[in-house]
Amino acid sequence: MEHRKGKKLQKWVIGAAAAALIVTGGCSNKENAADSSSASGSSASDTSSEKPTEIVYLTTGDVGAKPLVPNDRIIAEIDKRLNIKLTVKIAPESSYDKINVAIASGDIPDVVTTQYPSSSVSQWIKDGILVPLNDYFDKLPTIKAKLDNGLQWTAVDGNYYGYPFVSGAERSNYTVQFRQDWLDKLGLQHPKTLDEFEAALKAVVEKDPDGNGKADTFGYVTNKPGDGDLLTGFDFVLYAYGLPYSDYELNDKGEVIPRFEHPAFKKGIEELRKWYAEKLIDPEFVVYDRPAKEQKFFQGKAGFMDGPLFRHVSRIEGSLQQVNPDGVLGYAPPPAGPDGKQGMATVPKTALFTAVTNKAKNPEKAAEFIEFMLSKEGRDLLELGIEGIHYTKQGDKITYNEAERAKDGFADNGWAHPLAWGNVSWPIDENYLPQTEPNIDRARDSVKVASQYFVPSLITRRTDVEIEQGKNVNEVYNQYFVDLISGKIDVDKGIEELGKKWRKAGGDEILKSVNEEYQKQNASK
Known part of the structure; x- marks a missing residue:
């Protein structure tokens, strides 16, 4: 997501590196929410009369991501499609200690992403802080399929307390x-x-x-x-x-x-x-x-x-x-x-673990949010944006509207929204590169080179x-x-x-x- 050149790049990298506090982002602007609603082709929750479920999501971010912006239309679109009111708190990439401190202090979100396996996750399971996803599998087809495909070892007494995303098992950069x-x-x-x-x-x-x-x-x-x-x-x-x-x-x-x-x-x-x-x-x-x-x-x-x-x-x-x-x-x-x-490259034994906590008033809805981030619908939204606003498509050719994308925190040159990576996926595991990537051949070749030297x-x-x-x-x-x-x-x-x-x-x-x-x-x- 962070492929980009230009004068803004270095300033952003330095700023992101210096960030020590959790950054909070969300969408509360009704006008922006209405704009994104009218542009979306999805109407899963448009006619729902139920009050939106408030969901606070605490996660580690991506060193290449731009910060979340106020009145983010992507978050507003997620809200509309899932009938939720999402607040996102992002700690710098790999800052699991900040996640652990938040939980230990009682500032428990509805959904959390952290490192796995870890003593923290084990303790959260023992203390009943994490909610098993098993009861909601009928609403979580993408999560269920991934758990069944080699992740059975993450179950505790038959229960899955989160989605463990293992990156780089077969491809390295x-x-x-x-x-x-x-x-x-x-x-x-x-x-x-x-x-x-x-x-x-x-x-x-x-x-x-x-x-x-x-x-x-x-x-x-x-x-x-x-x-x-x-x-x-x-x-x-x-x-x-x-x-x-x-x-x-x-x-x-x-x-x-x-x-x-x-x-x-x-x-x-x-x-x-x-x-x-x-x-x-x-x-x-x-x-x-x-x-x-x-x-x-x-x-x-x-x-x-x-x-x-x-x-x-x-x-x-x-x-x-x-x-x-x-x-x-x-x-x-x-x-x-x-x-x-x-x-040089090694096969990881750790994962990014995204789970629902016992604070969630509607754990099923919180689990559906994780499912959405993993689903094709969710990936398309986070990578491309809202069709007609952030991009247009003719056949297989995608044209990115960089001016509109910049308003919602998308990285330059066709790269993605801040929520796209650093929680349930990384670009290398999906072999994702935008069509505008200027170094696409070298990017792919670097993976080819690195993946030959797994230890x-x-x-x-x-x-x-x-x-x-x-x-x-x-x-x-x-x-x-x-x-x-x-x-x-x-x-x-x-x-x-x-x-x-x-x-x-x-x-x-x-x-x-x-x-x-x-x-x-x-x-x-």
């Missing part, structure tokens, strides 16, 4: 990205091996590719992990040295062990330690979120970064060219290690113990990882200490649970 214009200036091809990658980083640091006469450019920048997540921005180096799985590994006895006890982990750490010592890595990555990392790239402070592409190609290159009109975005497969091994998980699902203890052990891992690559601690001593503290923080219980899960997994094959 996670790549190594770089300043192609800088590599051209330096006479370098995109690096195919770790040695070539290191040489390219050195050239970026030492040969002043931006021509400002200052040694102010780092080679590679990544960002800190989300709350409770693993730091993964350097994992492509571990995979290049032969780390076979993305979560756990096996010892000689066939037992599940932590990833840092595999020999490839030590080799990867030693490589990264060398890069860090040579100032090839931006040392401040530990405080950057994804937008801040991207700003470093846009501003010419780093030549390489990791991150998603597909729909982001135009957004990233457009933002880069706001600072440097000659800037060109490049991307490539992850570099190969000494034995030719390489990997499998040893354990296909998260255990209950992992959900409960995962945050604690991940914090231990992340701290030692940073200390190891920054040279604050000896490699062998650090890995040994990491093993002890990781196990003490909950790792022993986790290993027991994942070993049991691994045995069950193998027995079912």
